Amino acid sequence: MEADELHQQVAELREAVVALRRELHRWPELGFQEEKTAARVAAELRHLGLDVRTGVGKTGVVGVLRGARPGKTVLLRADMDALPLQEATGAPYASENPGVMHACGHDGHTAILLTVARLLAARREALPGTVKFVFQPAEELPPGGAQAMIAEGVLEDPPVDAAFALHLWNSLPVGQIGVSAGPIMASADRFQIRIKGVGSHGAYPHLGVDPIVVGSHLVSALQTLVSRELPPLTPAVVTVGKFHAGTAFNVIPSEAELAGTVRTVDAAVRQEMPARLERLVRGLAAAMRAESEVTYTFGYPVTVNDAKMAALAAQVARQVVGEANVVAPQMSMGAEDFAYFLEAVPGCYLRLGSGNAARGLVQPHHSALFDFDEAALPIGVEVLARLALAFLHQET
Ligand code: NI
Numbered sequence: 001m002e003a004d005e006l007h008q009q010v011a012e013l014r015e016a017v018v019a020l021r022r023e024l025h026r027w028p029e030l031g032f033q034e035e036k037t038a039a040r041v042a043a044e045l046r047h048l049g050l051d052v053r054t055g056v057g058k059t060g061v062v063g064v065l066r067g068a069r070p071g072k073t074v075l076l077r078a079d080m081d082a083l084p085l086q087e088a089t090g091a092p093y094a095s096e097n098p099g100v101m102h103a104c105g106h107d108g109h110t111a112i113l114l115t116v117a118r119l120l121a122a123r124r125e126a127l128p129g130t131v132k133f134v135f136q137p138a139e140e141l142p143p144g145g146a147q148a149m150i151a152e153g154v155l156e157d158p159p160v161d162a163a164f165a166l167h168l169w170n171s172l173p174v175g176q177i178g179v180s181a182g183p184i185m186a187s188a189d190r191f192q193i194r195i196k197g198v199g200s201h202g203a204y205p206h207l208g209v210d211p212i213v214v215g216s217h218l219v220s221a222l223q224t225l226v227s228r229e230l231p232p233l234t235p236a237v238v239t240v241g242k243f244h245a246g247t248a249f250n251v252i253p254s255e256a257e258l259a260g261t262v263r264t265v266d267a268a269v270r271q272e273m274p275a276r277l278e279r280l281v282r283g284l285a286a287a288m289r290a291e292s293e294v295t296y297t298f299g300y301p302v303t304v305n306d307a308k309m310a311a312l313a314a315q316v317a318r319q320v321v322g323e324a325n326v327v328a329p330q331m332s333m334g335a336e337d338f339a340y341f342l343e344a345v346p347g348c349y350l351r352l353g354s355g356n357a358a359r360g361l362v363q364p365h366h367s368a369l370f371d372f373d374e375a376a377l378p379i380g381v382e383v384l385a386r387l388a389l390a391f392l393h394q395e396t
Helices: 002-012 014-026 035-047 106-121 145-151 211-222 267-287 307-321 339-344 376-393
Strands: 051-056 060-066 069-079 128-136 162-173 182-185 187-196 236-245 255-264 291-300 303-305 347-355
Touching: 002 014, 002 106, 002 376, 014 035, 014 106, 014 376, 035 051, 035 060, 035 106, 035 128, 060 106, 060 145, 069 106, 069 376, 106 128, 106 162, 106 376, 128 145, 128 376, 145 339, 162 307, 162 339, 162 376, 187 211, 187 267, 211 236, 211 255, 211 267, 236 267, 255 267, 267 291, 303 307, 303 339, 303 347, 307 347, 307 376, 339 347, 347 376
Parallel strands: 069 128, 069 162, 162 347
Antiparallel strands: 051 060, 060 128, 182 303, 187 255, 187 291, 236 255
């Protein structure tokens, strides 16, 4: 009965959630600069009668909905930031902020969560417990907004018992939802390597120590950290994304600089990687008479779904899109700062199918041509709203 009513209300809000998404899409803002977006979110939450905190983790917004009955606290999170990209979709609602674009669907996440707040606020009298609506800044900009908001107490007062979030996902067709227990997104760490050689004339390599040759060997050798040192069924990636050295064709420079990223899906493997990388760099550079310096910085941790919360999310997802449309998604080597929430409390990160090949809506996230099927929006609203209700009504 309640479920039918909720479904009906979501259907009635379909146009509103699409309009809200398009409004947000027109004015994308970069991480920690989400001033307009945050103001819009805060105004809407206040209008709904929620307790609202702004400026949490710089530009984050939290709306707290206290149900009339006592109970647990569930946190729902959306990210608000856009990317430094010139939109090329030609959509009528395309970005009006030059060089900035919602190319990852965070406009959709924000519109979905505000609409969930609207639905649940109308149920306050019957609601057991508390729902925290968290609109976070800077998911795309490590160290990110999640950590900043947690540091400022978003998981306290009242303490959060579970956390859920979803991400629009273009490689999954609209109408499908991906849920699985365990690791779902990778950790994303970065390294920087300086090779110090000895500069020389290009004609007389024996008088110098060539850092470009050392660096070139390193680029290949670093791949063995995965291919020769980790078990074949343990996913990991080492990518060198930067290699800078030299100023002239006939000069051996004195230094080279490399930088890259390491992705893993296992916390223990992740912890071992800095030592492995440093050992290889030092050993190889020394073998070739060069000196080396390694800086290794941990970024977002592995995003790990709790088994019980993933089971609850899958059950709710089946109610919304049907058994056949709930899939166990492949793990992604991308990273996500919702990981920090899931390190602190049990929860689940869902993938909301938003691709539509027939309509050409299959561009990858972070592309200047990215757009998604807006039919995903009401599905996302219904899943998150039902998930919050299911968790709060759950007997434990
Ligand atoms: Ni994203």
